[in-house]
Amino acid sequence: xxxxxxxxxxxxxxxxxxxxxxxxxxxxxxxxxxxxxxxxxxxxxxxxxxxxxxxxxxxxxxxxxxxxxxxxxxxxxxxxxxxxxxxxxxxxxxxxxxxxxxxxxxxxxxxxxxxxxxxxxxxxxxxxxxxxxxxxxxxxxxxxxxxxxxxxxxxxxxxxxxxxxxxxxxxxxx
Ligand code: IMP
Numbered sequence: 086x087x088x089x090x091x092x093x094x095x096x097x098x099x100x101x102x103x104x105x106x107x108x109x110x111x112x113x114x115x116x117x118x119x120x121x122x123x124x125x126x127x128x129x130x131x132x133x134x135x136x137x138x139x140x141x142x143x144x145x146x147x148x149x150x151x152x153x154x155x156x157x158x159x160x161x162x163x164x165x166x167x168x169x170x171x172x173x174x175x176x177x178x179x180x181x182x183x184x185x186x187x188x189x190x191x192x193x194x195x196x197x198x199x200x201x202x203x204x205x206x207x208x209x210x211x212x213x214x215x216x217x218x219x220x221x222x223x224x225x226x227x228x229x230x231x232x233x234x235x236x237x238x239x240x241x242x243x244x245x246x247x248x249x250x251x252x253x254x255x256x257x258x259x
Pocket of ligand 1: 187235240
């Protein structure tokens with residue numbers, strides 16, 4: 086079990102509440118907001134963020150190929166599970182766990198933009214800017230972190246540790 090805690094439960098709770106207020110304020114109080122969460126890593130972030138949101142909010146899920154058992158991005162992204170509903174004319178916010186190279190998010194933004202939402206914004210719990218390979222826009226970032234491999238709060242290494250309520254560093258993985 087990784088023991089080095091990078092971000093505590095309390096820090097996550099406080100930041101998620103701030104993000105909910107910021108997202109609602111940016112879209113206006115009467116506007117329905119549609120969250121598109123990226124499986125599996127974003128499930129916990131989505132659940133907590135949704136519970137903090139005021140007003141009309143809906144969600145849908147999409148799954149993209151991940152690194153599998155490896156921790157390195159292959160640079161190739163595939164769509165594994167598509168959304169249940171269309172996005173045309175809606176205010177959409179992508180909910181992602183972490184932006185690393187940015188390749189996954191760049192691909193996702195491109196395919197969702199083609200579905201003609203009214204607005205397409207992105208919220209990521211974590212960002213590792215030093216690892217970026219493509220310039221991708223992220224409107225809401227929970228925490229900016231160094232180049233360290235982290236798990237917990239939905240994030241895994243080889244499907245483990247998603248259940249941890251805080252974010253921890255895994256040693257020996259980069
Ligand atoms: P990107 O395409 O390189 O930006 O990779 C994004 C995806 O890689 C994320 O959605 C995560 O699934 C995974 N990932 C990147 N860094 C980490 C990490 O530190 N811990 C766990 N998963 C990570």
